[in-house]
Amino acid sequence: QVQLQESGPGLVKPSETLSLTCSVSDYSNSSSFSWDWIRQPPGKGLEWIGTFSHNGGTFYNPSLKSRVTIFVDTSKSQFSLKLRSVTAADTAVYFCARGSVVVTAASYYFDSWGQGALVTVSS
Amino acid sequence: YELTQPPSVSVSPGQTAIITCSGDKLGNKYVSWYQQKPGQSPVVVIFQDAKRPSGIPKRFSGSNSGNTATLTISGTQAMDEADYHCQAWDRSTVVFGTGTKVTVL
Numbered sequence: 001q002v003q004l005q006e007s008g009p010g011l012v013k014p015s016e017t018l019s020l021t022c023s024v025s026d027y028s029n030s031s032s033f034s035w036d037w038i039r040q041p042p043g044k045g046l047e048w049i050g051t052f053s054h055n056g057g058t059f060y061n062p063s064l065k066s067r068v069t070i071f072v073d074t075s076k077s078q079f080s081l082k083l084r085s086v087t088a089a090d091t092a093v094y095f096c097a098r099g100s101v102v103v104t105a106a107s108y109y110f111d112s113w114g115q116g117a118l119v120t121v122s123s
Numbered sequence: 124y125e126l127t128q129p130p131s132v133s134v135s136p137g138q139t140a141i142i143t144c145s146g147d148k149l150g151n152k153y154v155s156w157y158q159q160k161p162g163q164s165p166v167v168v169i170f171q172d173a174k175r176p177s178g179i180p181k182r183f184s185g186s187n188s189g190n191t192a193t194l195t196i197s198g199t200q201a202m203d204e205a206d207y208h209c210q211a212w213d214r215s216t217v218v219f220g221t222g223t224k225v226t227v228l
Contacts, residue, residue, distance in 0.1 A: 036217070038219075044222075045208060045219060045220070045221050045222035046157075046165065046208050046210075046219040046222070047219065048216070048217040048218065048219060051217070053215075059215045059216060061216060062216070095164060095165075099217075100170075105153065105171070106152065106153060106212060107153045107170070107171050107212070108153070108212035108217060109153075109155035109167055109170040109171070109210065110155070110157070110165070110167060110210070111167060111170075111176070113164040113165055113166075114164065115164055116164055
């Protein structure tokens with residue numbers, strides 16, 4: 001079972017950039033996996049942020065697309081999230097997760113998750 | 124694309140809990156379900172509409188047809204009390220449902 005672990009600052013000031021990294025115990029370039037970020041504001045549901053996909057491209061939630069970048073550092077078995085111009089509405093627990101993908105079947109689900117990192121946006 | 128779930132479902136121990144997830148032509152997409160207990164990360168309990176990952180009890184089952192996917196917990200146990208989230212993939216984006224809190228009374 002792959003292990004994922006988020007790391008990064010727990011407090012970010014409004015208008016600045018939120019940066020998180022996910023370390024992966026068994027990173028694979030396999031076309032069967034994607035590497036995703038998902039967040040959960042306190043007391044609310046899950047919101048998908050975006051992915052470094054199984055085919056090497058990136059896809060983002062349309063509502064966040066203008067502020068988000070996800071990239072991979074395969075040499076370090078890590079992938080990262082940058083979210084620019086944050087506001088209090090970006091306060092959430094941020095999860096990294098591995099997506100298990102079968103493109104031909106349009107199947108995409110998350111088989112492994114990190115423990116989550118709480119990021120608070122406040123001055 | 125939106126997926127709608129009831130905010131809460133209550134069930135007595137040993138009874139059956141049914142959680143729905145509604146979306147336009149959802150039956151044409153694969154749906155996954157995640158269990159999330161307080162302070163923990165989500166865990167997949169159903170993928171590809173009806174498949175159970177190894178280690179997930181048989182009391183968890185799923186179906187998907189028309190505009191509604193359903194997660195059924197048969198013989199619900201106290202340990203099943205949690206939030207449940209449905210999820211689908213639409214046009215290269217992932218969508219989660221609004222989430223359902225299952226309370227075992």
